[in-house]
Amino acid sequence: MWRSHIRFIIGVLSNYSLSLAERDTPNQNTLKTTFQFFARMNVISKSRYLEGLWCPLLFWCRFNDPSRIPELDRMSLFRMSVGHRIGDLAKGLFQGGVEVPHGSDSIRRTLELLERRVPLFEPAFSSDGLFCKVDLLVPAHEDEWDLFEVKSSTKVEEKHLLDVAFQLYVLKLCNVKVRSASVIVVNNEYVRRGELDVSGLLSSYDVTDEVLPLVSEVADNVAFLRDVLSGPEPKVSYGIDCREPDKCPVCSKVLEGFSIFRLHRFRSKAYELINEGIIDLDSIPGDVRLSDKQRIQVDCERSGKLHVDVPLLREFLGGVEYPLHLLDFESFNSAIPLFDDTRAYEHVPFQFSLHVVKSRGAEPEHFEFLAEPKGDPRAQLLDALRVVGPSGSVMAFNVGFERRMLEQLCDLFPESSSFLHGIIDRLVDLQVVFRDFVIYHPDQHGKTGMKAVLPALTGKSYGDLDVSRGDEAMVLFQEALESGRRLSEGERRALLEYCALDTQGMLDILRRLYDLAS
Known part of the structure; x- marks a missing residue:
């Protein structure tokens, strides 16, 4: 039954995008047209099938009340385009293949091309109100085929097995014999040196044995989803029926x-507790055990007052040495390695902001670097980073990322390892006082990241910036880099303002901490 394998759905469609084979050029108009077509025809595609098992309410809304589902944001569309590019690379592994045209004629063209016994890219199949496109269908001996599903992830996940199971079920209804089923994923151990080696970048895993037991459950799953589709709005239990409510575009809006x-x-x-009707902090039963941090949050939100552990705060501030350097990097992480000595999804820094305060209370000096989106930016970034002095603390917010960027620069430029390790050895994490709840403001609402702490303590925020999130900065720069275009003046200004606010924000927070400690 469908519930026996619902555990496989964790994380599926967290950006509620179409699968690789079902998407065209990712834009809102194309997606709306596709969703509206399937909804009007009550056709269950493989993406909707997985979505329905992930959250029946989301599935119901997709067909019956689509206005409750927000449009995809820029990051979601970017992820879809990444999947599309990985799919195009995978097609190059099979010589003589034929792309099945998109559109209303795709099923008829698929039937014609099956007779030619050549590799087919994105063939379309439909039966009994079900529809799927297969990423790659390759002829095997006699009248059989090998099916390949292409994913931009770095490992085969359980949700992929359900994806393939649905395809095998539909192909069986269409009398297409499948000998084997495989999932192609990105190999993040591959290091680019010279021309891109697609066979090294992509790895294929035969999942036939794992998928076959799931194929027998598709019919029951489809019957369940059709009952959902034709019935009233389903009531879901969070964490049970909707597996990841915080990532569900419908349920998350309720939970907020x-x-x-x-x-x-x-x-x-x-x-x-929410499933039992307990939705407020004030209503938590007395027998529910809370951690010390959770208890601090509850007390602060009930009283509306700031929590400060002054001795621990003074201990932290006592370890801050001047001249103080406040550092923040921005990076991109392409699925397809763009430069030598990089792996898939390896973060490549392209920008930093640095505020330097020579002594406590002194006016800060600001230094910044933003690479032009052409070629590997790391050598230029390293040269610009030499404004960091040889003494004093180097502070970051959630210092693990900055540490990793510096260590990667050490590996790439061993001749500069002494300078870089001199920075690494002086790193101080400003987030630690918030992560440890040395300080907690009720307006943080349980979060300890920069986007929550800065407005809670200082009243400043990222809301008015054209670029207000790290992933937006990444997408903007990476799109320019891959298209070979220069950043506009407005784009450069937006990136510089965003990164500068990270380090200026740390400085503002630090000043507030000194006030609280005194």
């Missing part, structure tokens, strides 16, 4: 209004 949902590191227990 519940204060108990914002309790720090309390998600699974919060779902249980």
